[in-house]
Amino acid sequence: MKIGVFDSGVGGMTVLSELRKEFGAEEFVYLGDTAHVPYGTKSPAQVKKLSADCAATLVARGVEILVVACNTASSLALDEIRAAAGARVRVVGVVGPGVEAALESGPKKVLVLATRATVKSGAYRRLLSASGVEVIEQACPLLVPMIEEGWTDHSVLHQTIAEYVRSHRDQHQPGVALLGCTHYPWIQEAFEKALPGWRVVNSASAVARHLMQHEGLSPSRGPGTVEWIFTDPDAIPAFVNTELQRGKS
């Protein structure tokens, strides 16, 4: 089985990493559109066009499943990606599986933490509200730059997260917090520290489970392979280099 993982940059590597844990024997193709990252600040029209182009690249490599590991693309461009991918390729975004995982414990409220663009798109709000839960949203635009700076356990990061979640933590009983950005699994522990008692769910592991439960993929162990494609190979943040080397070996 050939599985494509598409992201605007390197954040989708958290999704790839979860997929490789579960489906270790498969062939993966990772496409990071680093020439155009970030999608989050771009207009919907541009995100749709760029996403469709990337989908076409992955389809040309023969992928049978296309995982859209980018929240912005999953929120804004899933229809365009499906059209570009054609009927034979199964397309799975991160928003749906993330919402499934958040709803699993039957919460009354869900706090969504994401980039500004993802919050603005309303994708998580729509899906969660349709299930009757109350949705609280918090845009956290500084966290991706801090993660890419390698400040994943830095006092500035902890202070920034504390500032983002403070009012929600003070106003609400502990509940479910859904990390709606593929970079955030890298700082899952920092969120757990800032939200004591909350169940912190991320969409990276949710996607792996979704593929097992809804797309019939069987868990496997094995060496597998990853082919890496970056639309601008010079524009990869330094902090992922180790991960990339490991992925390549």
Added chain:
Amino acid sequence: MKIGVFDSGVGGMTVLSELRKEFGAEEFVYLGDTAHVPYGTKSPAQVKKLSADCAATLVARGVEILVVACNTASSLALDEIRAAAGARVRVVGVVGPGVEAALESGPKKVLVLATRATVKSGAYRRLLSASGVEVIEQACPLLVPMIEEGWTDHSVLHQTIAEYVRSHRDQHQPGVALLGCTHYPWIQEAFEKALPGWRVVNSASAVARHLMQHEGLSPSRGPGTVEWIFTDPDAIPAFVNTELQRGKS
């Protein structure tokens, strides 16, 4: 006189603002390439291509002077911009004027604060070293996102600046700090606070002075005009809206 100001995003508005203070009667055209911001993470080849495209757009509007208010473009793409602009248009980058301003007080050392891409380009280092001064460089990649978040006087910003400058402040006598990023004039005071005794120079006001001293522009007062062009009008950070409205009026 029609003056074009080009930046990858909104940072160049600090340069435009200084130019309007000095040359208030002129016609300005501001071009922010918000569809492709940030340039700082892109490859040199891509920066050259995008910059040449933007120069062509401004030349088509009839500008006679083209101010490249983007440090990345000034560092990497000045030749391509000159080629695209043609012989009749005078092209002025921010790096040269910034260096002139830093050298004015005859310092032995200059601390350059900029984005990672600008530091990596070596543009400031080359020009400053050629004048025989010692160059210290510090990349500050988190400051632009914080400014765009509106956290211009936030404890997280002050802590981040303190962290970036601490070792330089401890190791060196107070000297000249050159802000090599067009966003940084918005937080000039925060830098001055973090570097007591240092002379903090920014390239925005340096460009205005350069146009007077080397390009023969005469100071003027008057209503003037600004035409705003954004390659993605939906991708303008909220924090500049007030400034934009004021600029428009």
